[in-house]
Amino acid sequence: MQIRNDKGIVKWLLIGLCTVFLLVTLVLPLVYVIYTALREGFQAYLASVTDTYAVKAILLTVKVVIITVVINSVFGIFAAWLITRFQFHGKKIISTLIDLPLTISPIIAGLIFVLTFGRQSAIYPLLEKWGIQIIFAVPGVVLATIFVTFPFISREIIPVLTVEGTDEEEAAALMGANGFQIFTQITFPHIKWAFLYGVVLCSARAMGEFGAVSVLSGHLRGITNTMPLYIELLYQAFDFTGAFAMSSILVIMALIILVLRNILEYRGRKEMDA
Numbered sequence: 425m426q427i428r429n430d431k432g433i434v435k436w437l438l439i440g441l442c443t444v445f446l447l448v449t450l451v452l453p454l455v456y457v458i459y460t461a462l463r464e465g466f467q468a469y470l471a472s473v474t475d476t477y478a479v480k481a482i483l484l485t486v487k488v489v490i491i492t493v494v495i496n497s498v499f500g501i502f503a504a505w506l507i508t509r510f511q512f513h514g515k516k517i518i519s520t521l522i523d524l525p526l527t528i529s530p531i532i533a534g535l536i537f538v539l540t541f542g543r544q545s546a547i548y549p550l551l552e553k554w555g556i557q558i559i560f561a562v563p564g565v566v567l568a569t570i571f572v573t574f575p576f577i578s579r580e581i582i583p584v585l586t587v588e589g590t591d592e593e594e595a596a597a598l599m600g601a602n603g604f605q606i607f608t609q610i611t612f613p614h615i616k617w618a619f620l621y622g623v624v625l626c627s628a629r630a631m632g633e634f635g636a637v638s639v640l641s642g643h644l645r646g647i648t649n650t651m652p653l654y655i656e657l658l659y660q661a662f663d664f665t666g667a668f669a670m671s672s673i674l675v676i677m678a679l680i681i682l683v684l685r686n687i688l689e690y691r692g693r694k695e696m697d698a
Contacts, residue, residue: 457675460668472669480646481654485631492569492630493623500577500622508585525572533571534639560642568636573629577622584618621688628681
């Protein structure tokens with residue numbers, strides 16, 4: 425594919441349209457978030473982000489993201505290995521189910537979990553007997569976040585494993601390598617950049633999840649409120665400084681993830697070229 429290098433009006437028109445669109449939809453809102461967060465001074469900003477409930481919301485968000493990434497990493501690697509290395513009936517069904525969270529509204533996902541684990545569920549008596557609370561508790565927040573993010577890691581790994589094939593793995597097996605050695609020394613080095621890229625995408629999505637978490641959390645301040653939920657709570661209470669201060673923390677975290685994503689893209693592309 426040859427990239428056009430002309431200097432005609434079309435080129436500059438497209439550049440102008442893209443620039444205006446990005447300024448209006450991305451740059452200006454982000455600038456307004458930072459401006460509103462600092463409008464009443466840095467002390468008010470600092471007081472908002474260090475408030476007891478704000479700190480609890482930040483810690484809960486970090487906790488949920490870490491748990492989600494760990495579980496989805498294990499699932500993503502296993503699912504990618506299963507789909508690319510084995511032939512079996514129902515393979516396409518499993519592959520389709522992995523993509524299901526991308527097509528289902530997060531609100532609907534939250535309602536599904538309420539029906540599955542709520543008081544009207546058939547398994548609720550068992551959960552109550554064992555002292556397990558999912559709805560309106562942290563496990564429900566984690567479960568909802570895992571559901572909406574679990575395709576991200578596996579979908580980054582599957583294409584890489586498909587392209588790499590099994591020749592090197594089969595050769596290593598013939599030479600006496602066990603499964604763990606094959607995975608750590610041959611398979612994982614091929615997928616490490618795709619895996620890390622998937623982890624970054626999963627973290628970004630988990631950090632900002634609102635819909636499903638909102639349904640399952642119960643909005644218990646200091647207990648189940650993640651950062652997006654806490655921001656909504658502050659905004660509805662007309663605490664605009666607090667809401668935008670917390671939003672700025674999410675913006676900073678998103679920018680860090682964006683930088684990491686670009687670094688991983690560059691390193692992965694550089695290694696592939698080499």
